[in-house]
Amino acid sequence: MVSAAAPAIVTEPAAASNGVRLTIDQVSHHFSLRDQVLPVLNRVSLTAEPGEFVALLGPSGCGKSTLLRLVAGLEPPRRGTLAVDGVPITGPDPSRVVVFQDPTLYPWRTVWDNAALGLEARGLLSTQRQRVDDALARVGLSDFARAYPRQLSGGMAQRAALARALVNEPRLLILDEPLGKLDSLTRLSMQGELVSLWQRSGFTALLVTHDVEEALLLATRVIVFSERPARITAELKIDRAYPRHRDDPELIRLRREILGLLGLGEGW
Numbered sequence: 001m002v003s004a005a006a007p008a009i010v011t012e013p014a015a016a017s018n019g020v021r022l023t024i025d026q027v028s029h030h031f032s033l034r035d036q037v038l039p040v041l042n043r044v045s046l047t048a049e050p051g052e053f054v055a056l057l058g059p060s061g062c063g064k065s066t067l068l069r070l071v072a073g074l075e076p077p078r079r080g081t082l083a084v085d086g087v088p089i090t091g092p093d094p095s096r097v098v099v100f101q102d103p104t105l106y107p108w109r110t111v112w113d114n115a116a117l118g119l120e121a122r123g124l125l126s127t128q129r130q131r132v133d134d135a136l137a138r139v140g141l142s143d144f145a146r147a148y149p150r151q152l153s154g155g156m157a158q159r160a161a162l163a164r165a166l167v168n169e170p171r172l173l174i175l176d177e178p179l180g181k182l183d184s185l186t187r188l189s190m191q192g193e194l195v196s197l198w199q200r201s202g203f204t205a206l207l208v209t210h211d212v213e214e215a216l217l218l219a220t221r222v223i224v225f226s227e228r229p230a231r232i233t234a235e236l237k238i239d240r241a242y243p244r245h246r247d248d249p250e251l252i253r254l255r256r257e258i259l260g261l262l263g264l265g266e267g268w
């Protein structure tokens with residue numbers, strides 16, 4: 001569809017998105033402890049459109065990582081359904097990759113060999129070595145392909161973990177506080193890198209972060225959760241072009257609004 005008034009500024013990823021549509025429908029979850037039930041998710045419904053970047057914000061321990069585990073197919077929900085392009089999620093799949101806060105690289109493997117893990121596990125490495133090189137180039141680590149994890153800074157290790165995910169050419173990238181342990185300067189530059197990776201690769205992104213500003217700089221939509229058991233309390237569309245600037249008055253306004261929703265009042 002061609003619109004005569006199409007804006008010159010791109011606020012959505014390219015039309016050539018290869019991202020999936022993720023549908024989370026009325027998902028509830030609990031854990032059974034010895035003689036107690038711990039409710040964790042309370043009827044969460046959410047759709048991420050192909051190529052969207054959705055950020056999840058909520059109090060610590062409310063159930064965000066649990067939701068990501070369900071999306072990754074690491075466990076089934078107690079109630080409700082999760083689907084990708086209409087197909088129910090029944091287990092893990094290389095098209096849905098999780099990047100965690102800890103890069104979890106194998107210390108005895110080089111950066112290249114760490115990034116190659118997904119292809120190796122699927123028996124594709126001998127024919128598709130180029131994909132490893134490409135993924136390392138995309139995260140700016142080509143020169144460190146032969147380095148070992150101990151030789152990397154925290155930011156570089158997290159870029160290596162990203163490369164290991166990108167090798168699978170994910171159609172849904174699941175990010176669980178991936179920048180949470182980085183120092184603030186590295187974090188800032190990695191935020192920019194994540195946006196450009198997402199723009200170039202066109203995957204759908206689902207990011208958990210505890211940093212409101214990070215959510216606002218990266219996401220097309222921000223979902224706010226309640227305390228455990230998490231239910232969605234607000235959903236905000238972030239209709240701003242990239243690259244975004246933290247001093248954008250609209251983002252500052254949204255930040256204040258979200259902090260209020262999280263119960264962190266005007267003092268912030």
Ligand SMILES: Nc1ncnc2c1ncn2[C@@H]1O[C@H](COP(=O)(O)OP(=O)(O)O)[C@@H](O)[C@H]1O
Binds near residue numbers: 040067
């Ligand atoms: N495998 C598990 N067994 C029992 N309780 C769990 C398990 N995983 C998480 N929890 C509990 O579920 C709640 C939500 O955890 P989590 O999803 O990790 O929260 P968040 O990522 O929002 O901080 C917490 O109270 C946590 O202790």
Ligand SMILES: [Mg+2]
Binds near residue numbers: 066176
């Ligand atoms: Mg968590």
